[in-house]
Amino acid sequence: MIQIDYSSPAGFFAGRRVGGSTSGPRYKRFDNTAEALRFAIEELPCSQLRGAVLEIGDTRFESNEIRSLYDAVHYPLPRKET
Template sequence: MTEFNYMSEAGLYAGKKLKGSSRPRYKRFETAAEAVRFAIEDLPGSQLRGSILEIDEARFNERQIRMLYDAPGFPLLRRTR
């Protein structure tokens, strides 16, 4: 993936849960890094599937979100497993 600005503002559209919920599926983040970490570490796998990270006009799917999280340049501490 080309150079990515983790400090840009970002929006995350979470994928649908397997069982319905009326909670909002969109969340805004001050930085893309926070959005990426939230998507990978806090969303259930069923919700990560179908999620979209939006930064300016660019959109990233769940596979690309995972690549951003795993990239050596990811600026935040990762949760230990």
């Protein structure tokens, strides 16, 4: 299992939507990783999560790893109910 500091600043690069376009900014900076993960999973369309990259310091995480970090027991924020 990947261990990270959820309070670390993070950069998020959104993937392209089906058809090659993006909606909104392609890069977004977050004060903490937990908020970046919340944005990626709860607000971003699934089609844009594919190809997305989360950057924490020098480490990069792709879409399947982003989902794992959000689903981890140590994720500090309340999750959106589905």
